Amino acid sequence: MGVAQFNIDAFLASARNDLSLNPTQAKRDFLKENDFNGPWISRMEFRIGSQDANFSMDDYRLRITPGNPGELKANKRYFDKQVALLNTEYQDKLNDALIDRYVLILEHIFEFKKMRNLSKQLEINNQIIEMMSQSTSIYAMDIGDLIDAESDELDLKMDIENAKIFMDEVAYLMKGLYTFSGEIEWNEEELMDTEDILTLFAQFKNKPSGEFIDLVKLDQRNALAAERFNIEKSEALRNIGYFQAGYDVLRGNEPSEHFGYQIGVRIPIVNPDKPQLNRRKLDLMDDEALLDEKKEDHRKNLELAVLRMDHFAQQHKEIMTKLESISQQNILNLQSPGKSIKIADLIKLNEFHMDLMEKQNQVEKKIFKTYIEYLNLNGKLTEFPMRNYLSKNLSEF
Numbered sequence: 001m002g003v004a005q006f007n008i009d010a011f012l013a014s015a016r017n018d019l020s021l022n023p024t025q026a027k028r029d030f031l032k033e034n035d036f037n038g039p040w041i042s043r044m045e046f047r048i049g050s051q052d053a054n055f056s057m058d059d060y061r062l063r064i065t066p067g068n069p070g071e072l073k074a075n076k077r078y079f080d081k082q083v084a085l086l087n088t089e090y091q092d093k094l095n096d097a098l099i100d101r102y103v104l105i106l107e108h109i110f111e112f113k114k115m116r117n118l119s120k121q122l123e124i125n126n127q128i129i130e131m132m133s134q135s136t137s138i139y140a141m142d143i144g145d146l147i148d149a150e151s152d153e154l155d156l157k158m159d160i161e162n163a164k165i166f167m168d169e170v171a172y173l174m175k176g177l178y179t180f181s182g183e184i185e186w187n188e189e190e191l192m193d194t195e196d197i198l199t200l201f202a203q204f205k206n207k208p209s210g211e212f213i214d215l216v217k218l219d220q221r222n223a224l225a226a227e228r229f230n231i232e233k234s235e236a237l238r239n240i241g242y243f244q245a246g247y248d249v250l251r252g253n254e255p256s257e258h259f260g261y262q263i264g265v266r267i268p269i270v271n272p273d274k275p276q277l278n279r280r281k282l283d284l285m286d287d288e289a290l291l292d293e294k295k296e297d298h299r300k301n302l303e304l305a306v307l308r309m310d311h312f313a314q315q316h317k318e319i320m321t322k323l324e325s326i327s328q329q330n331i332l333n334l335q336s337p338g339k340s341i342k343i344a345d346l347i348k349l350n351e352f353h354m355d356l357m358e359k360q361n362q363v364e365k366k367i368f369k370t371y372i373e374y375l376n377l378n379g380k381l382t383e384f385p386m387r388n389y390l391s392k393n394l395s396e397f
Contacts, residue, residue, distance in 0.1 A: 006180040008191075009388050009397040011101060014178040018097035024090045031086065036079040042067045042239075051250060058249035065242045071234035078227040085220040092213050095382045101177065102372045102381075105390065108170045109186055110365040115163035117357040122156040124350050125149060132343055145343040152351065191390055194364045197371050198313055205306050210379035212298050215291070222287045229280050232273070241265040298377065305374045312367045319360045326353055 004010065043065040048057050129149045171184055192200070244262040251258055326349075368390075375381055375389055385396045 004180055005182050006174075006184045008105065008390065009395055011105070011174065011178045011180075012098060012386075012388055013397040015094055015097035015101055018093070018177070020097060021090060021093045024086060024093055028083075028086050028090065031079070031083055036075045036082070038067055038072050038075050040067050040072070041065070059246070060248075061244055061246040063242050063244040065239060068234050068240050071231060074227060074230040074234050078224065078231060081220065081224045081227050085217070085224055088213065088217045088220055091382050092217055095213050095376065098381045098386075099372070099376060101174075102390070103369075104170055104174050104177075106365065106368050106372070108167055108174070108184060109191075110361055110368075111163050111167050111170065112186060113364075114358070114361050115160055115167070117354075117361065118156055118160045118163065121350060121354045121357070122153065122160065124353075125152050125156060125347075128343065128346050128350065129153065131346075145347060148344070148347050152347065156354075190392060192392055194316060194367055196392065197367055198309075198316075201309055201371050201374065204374065204378065204380070209302060209377075210383070212377055212379055213382070215294060215298055216379075218291050218294055222284070222291055225287055226284055229277070229284060232280065233277055235273075239266055302374070302377050305370055305377065309367065309370050309374070312363055312370065315363045316360070316367065319356055319363060323353075323356050323360065326356065 041064055043063075045061075045063040045065075047059075047061040047063065049059040049061075050056055051058055129146070132146050132149065167184075174184070242262075242264045244264070246260045246262070247258055248260065249258065251260075372381075372389070380389070387394045387396055
């Protein structure tokens with residue numbers, strides 16, 4: 001069977017097979033076959049004895065110590081909370097794997113766009129150099145202009161090669177996560193553009209915030225620690241008493257007179273583990289304080305993401321306005337009747353255009369990354385069904 005071409009949905013779906021999920025999945029599989037249920041009988045003793053020194057066995061006793069019901073119930077609750085935590089940790093690892101893939105996708109896409117922009121500018125720069133070689137009277141120039149243009153040509157070629165190197169490195173990392181053949185080709189018609197992202201972001205920010213998986217995980221860890229505390233408290237009272245049946249050969253004449261029983265009940269006046277339990281209680285209080293702190297951090301991160309996106313959107317608007325203004329001019333055909341154009345001005349205009357396109361690429365990359373970050377903070381990335389949040393139709397995978 002041949003290796004498939006690169007597909008963004010399949011690449012994101014490969015997160016389900018990420019190696020980082022294996023340890024957590026192994027624990028989940030283990031708990032499917034094993035539990036934390038304790039025995040209803042904590043201890044069983046068989047005793048024999050003699051009432052004289054001739055070693056004749058005439059006294060037999062069986063003592064059973066039952067399990068503490070409180071400890072048994074706490075272990076059951078602990079098991080349920082442990083399973084829930086492992087499921088959340090699995091989702092957290094899956095979420096991390098998805099984020100890694102989204103980051104690689106964005107790095108490759110925007111480096112590709114950067115290389116494409118550089119290629120366009122190189123083409124224009126080469127045309128400027130060709131015009132200078134023709135030495136027509138329309139364009140005023142000197143040797144310094146030619147040096148500047150050729151210097152820009154070299155810089156552009158170096159930047160294009162650096163972009164190719166970076167893209168090859170990213171592609172190498174992507175192939176380590178998902179095997180595919182050939183080159184990565186982006187069908188931009190199927191992917192969201194910047195305006196799509198800004199529109200969708202506005203829709204998400206007006207909806208109630210989802211569950212941030214890091215907070216869910218921390219809350220469940222605290223619940224598990226609290227249940228562990230309950231188990232330790234019950235273990236301190238593990239010996240709740242006993243039931244003992246005995247048979248004395250020498251006692252009485254009737255069979256019923258040989259049998260007897262005893263019931264013992266422990267009276268928990270003092271808990272010897274109380275100092276340790278109090279220390280654990282303090283740890284639980286610290287855990288709850290940390291959760292409250294993380295919730296506040298999460299709230300701030302959501303608001304900061306919205307704040308950053310608003311600024312990035314404004315930056316993008318300003319850049320696009322400038323680019324639209326330049327696009328209305330043909331920088332290679334600025335001559336007017338009776339007036340020559342300085343080659344130096346053409347070079348500066350081309351450099352300005354290059355700078356604007358680079359700024360556009362940088363700002364759009366920040367917009368896309370902030371968008372993915374916001375989805376992560378809202379717990380959207382691993383919501384079922386999982387979706388490709390970069391595709392125009394939010395395709396499922």
